[in-house]
Every structure is written in C-alpha cells, then in structure tokens.
Amino acid sequence: MLSKHLRSKVTAVGVTSTLGLGLLTGCSGSTGPGAPDREITVWSQENLPDRVAATQKIVSGFEKRTGIKVHLVGVDEGQMPQLIMAAAASGKLPDVIGAAPMGQVWQMYTNGLLNTDIPKKIVSELGQRTFNTNALDLTSDGATRLGVPSDAWLQLMVYRKDQFDEKHLPAPDTYDRTLKAAQALTGKGHDGMSAATDPSDVFTSQSFESVALANDCQLVDDQHEIALASPQCEKAFATYDRLARTYGAPGTQTVDSTRATYFAGRSSMVIWSSFLLDELAGLRKDALPSCPRCKKDPGYLARNSGIVTALKGPDATEAAQFGEVTSWVTTKTAETAASREFIEYMMGSGYESWFGMSPEGKIPVRHGTAEQPNRYIDAWRHSDIGVDTRKPFDQVYPASLLNQLAAGVSNMRRWGISQGEGALVGATNGELPVPKAIGEMTGGQTSPSEAAREADDEVAALKKSLQ
Structure with a gap:
C-alpha cells in the first residue's frame, strides 16, 4: 500500500x-x-x-x-x-x-x-x-x-452518519468535532475511530498527513527546515494519538484492519482513501461490508455513511484536503x-x-x-x-x-511539494520515519511531543543524506 x-x-x-x-x-x-x-x-x-x-x-x-x-x-x-x-x-x-x-x-x-x-x-x-x-x-x-x-x-474521513444522527453529533470536519464524536461513540466492543498505526506502511504516513495538514503541520517550512517539531505538528501528533489509541482498537492497525473494523460495524469512523468507495457499496466480493445488517443488504453501510473530504485543526485558517x-x-x-x-x-x-x-x-x-x-x-x-x-x-x-x-483535487495539499522538497517526500515514503514514530507513540512507548521530535530528527537526517 x-x-x-x-x-x-x-x-x-x-x-x-x-x-x-x-x-x-x-x-x-x-x-x-x-x-x-x-x-x-x-x-x-x-x-x-x-x-x-x-x-x-x-x-x-x-x-x-x-x-x-x-x-x-x-x-x-x-x-x-x-x-x-x-x-x-x-x-x-x-x-x-x-x-x-x-x-x-x-x-x-x-x-x-x-x-x-x-x-x-x-x-x-x-x-x-x-x-x-x-x-x-x-x-x-x-x-x-x-x-x-x-x-x-483523495483521503477521506468516512463516518457512520446514522450513529452521528442518533447522538446529534455534527460531521467530523474539525479536530474538536472528530475528538468529541470519537469519545461519544467509543464503548464496550465498539471503537470511535479506525486509524492506521502500522510503522511499516506508508498508509500510516498518508493517514497522519491528512490529519496533520488540517492543523497546518508541515514537513518543511518555507526556509526548507524540517518542521515536524512545530507546535502545529505536536498538536497533530497528540490528536492522532487520542484518535488511534484512546478511541481506537488496541494493537497495530493496518490498511486492512482499519477497513475491516469499520466494515464490521465495530467502529464509527475510518480514515481511508477514495478507493474504499466501491467496497463500501458492497461491489467487491473479497472486501464486503460485514456489519450485522450488511449481510442481507450489501448497500446498507454506504447509505448510512457520511464522508468528509477536508478537515480543519485549531491552528489552521482553513480546512485541508490530502490526496x-x-x-x-x-x-x-x-x-x-x-x-x-x-x-x-x-x-x-x-x-x-x-x-x-x-x-x-x-x-x-x-x-x-x-x-x-x-x-x-x-x-x-x-x-x-x-x-x-x-x-x-x-x-x-x-x-x-x-x-x-x-472539487477536492483543486484543494489538495501535500507535504513538501510546494516547497520543492518532492525528493525528500519520496525518500520518506521509503524510510517511513513518521509511521515509525506513530507506531511507538500509539503503542505507549513515547509521548506525542517525543514522537514529533523523533520524526523531526529522523527526517532531518534523511534530508541531509540526500544532499
């Protein structure tokens, strides 16, 4: 992936x-x-x-x-x-x-x-x-x-609109609304969120970047210095930790497990790409929704899911779209x-x-x-x-x-590309410094601020090796 x-x-x-x-x-x-x-x-x-x-x-x-x-x-x-x-x-x-x-x-x-x-x-x-x-x-x-x-x-936040409506929750299009919904919908045997934590998969980096960009957390600043230890990024790491660890399933969460948990009706939100949409609608046999009501009605989950394409954090002036x-x-x-x-x-x-x-x-x-x-x-x-x-x-x-x-294509933003650091972006997809920091953080080994600094140091070293 x-x-x-x-x-x-x-x-x-x-x-x-x-x-x-x-x-x-x-x-x-x-x-x-x-x-x-x-x-x-x-x-x-x-x-x-x-x-x-x-x-x-x-x-x-x-x-x-x-x-x-x-x-x-x-x-x-x-x-x-x-x-x-x-x-x-x-x-x-x-x-x-x-x-x-x-x-x-x-x-x-x-x-x-x-x-x-x-x-x-x-x-x-x-x-x-x-x-x-x-x-x-x-x-x-x-x-x-x-x-x-x-x-x-495009990267999407897919959520159970029926469950949100039952609890009178607004769409999860901001950090605050997403966190409140995840807390309200987490219960025995049910997770508020499904988000990737696999340290060995770039899917984790993509999932985190979509959340990070929402708070104007950047890979590099305009002076081409690594910026993952910025206040905006520390906030992004802390938010992702709460979503994935506090309100998510225990253990390492992968591209397959996040989808499977949402499809089984065991979580109320999932961060995934638009490639999910045909599977969500029950149009692919090897990845069918398996929630209790989905077995007789394969389209049930698609009809009862809402989709957010752009998220906004407290430190950003506008919502961001990753893709x-x-x-x-x-x-x-x-x-x-x-x-x-x-x-x-x-x-x-x-x-x-x-x-x-x-x-x-x-x-x-x-x-x-x-x-x-x-x-x-x-x-x-x-x-x-x-x-x-x-x-x-x-x-x-x-x-x-x-x-x-x-419209999301016009609003798409990406780490490093507009700053001319595309080669660094490609290198991080190979070395995976951010997923490794996410894995340690959500595994309880480091704090969000430590994870931010660790990722910052690793990407800085990677950038130096490319020079």
Missing part, C-alpha cells in the same frame, strides 16, 4: 513477481533519446491483475491505431524506486512510466532520469486549460513540467515521438477507459477537451465502479459526493 491504496499487498506483489523476469528487457539501452524504432516499453504501477488486463486492452487499441509496439510491464509501487535506479544503472530504462505518484516523480527528476520536454509539449498540445490547475502545479517544478498529470485519489496525483512520465532515454503519441492517446482516446478501471480512485485531472470542456469529468461521474458487481458511480453515490471528490 503506497500512494494509492492497493486492494491486496499479496496480489500486488504476486503480479510483480510474475512479471519480474522480463522487467528490464526490451528497454532503451542508450543514455540519450531512444532510437525511433516505433517500439516502447511502458511500466505501469496499476499492477493488479484486473488493471493490467484493462490497461493491455487500451494498449492494444493504441497499437492497432498507430502501429507502435508497446511492451507493457506491471510494476509494484513499493519496488519502483529500487527498480528504476537499477534500470538506470544498467542503461535499461523504460520509455514511459504510468501511475507515478508525486514523490516518485520528484525522486526521478532529482536524479536526472526524466525527459521533461515531452510532458511540456504534451500538455501544450492537449491544452493547458483542459487540466486541473492544482494538479499541474503539484507536478511541476516552477516552469518545468515533470510529467503529465492523469488522475487523483495523490499520479502522472505519466518519460525517461531520459525515451523514444521521443512514440512516447509522446502514447501518452497523448492515454490522455485522449484511451483516457475514459484508463480512469474507468477504478473511478473512485482515479479522478480525472483533465476535465475535458477544448471543444468539450467537461467531457471527461462527466464520463467519470457515469463510469462503473466495483469489481465483481459493476454499477454507475452516480447511481451508487449522490451527486453531492461526486462534486466533493472532483
């Missing part, structure tokens, strides 16, 4: 293992632009079996239209940093990488592995105004386009013309099929074309969600929620 919430770590790793033997074959072997042989290698981090199959179908359409041969390889996101550096060292970089999260993009850019001229030309050709402005900003270094932003997912934008990037050895044609196809003729693989977690950041400004965002609203059962997104959830999700 990295920047997008994978359905199953075992499945994801299995796909990588299956494809691993051929992973670095058929790639460009030079140090400059690849020879124009109309043959490219594409690594995609949409590597679950159903998504690999869906992507291959799109690729086949591209090959038929253009005559360009594409070698598609599914790559596990957790292994990508090591694989890309190994490929660079051996002179076997792929031409294109898809579904690349911001931290990874910045790492590759900092290491001089990207061709940034191709994305600039693609965005210009497709029309800059057809893209979400914030998505473009988050995937650029000033005037330099690091990649072509494709789609996004991830994934992009198409081209490497320094990419075959220029063929790579450009491929990405333009994936952002044009193949775009609806691409985000249609999992619309709840692939919100299009290109809303339409110059002629049809809302073409893609409208298609996204009508796209089918689910795996074993497929239903139109806008028939499962109300328009108000879809509006929240679409």
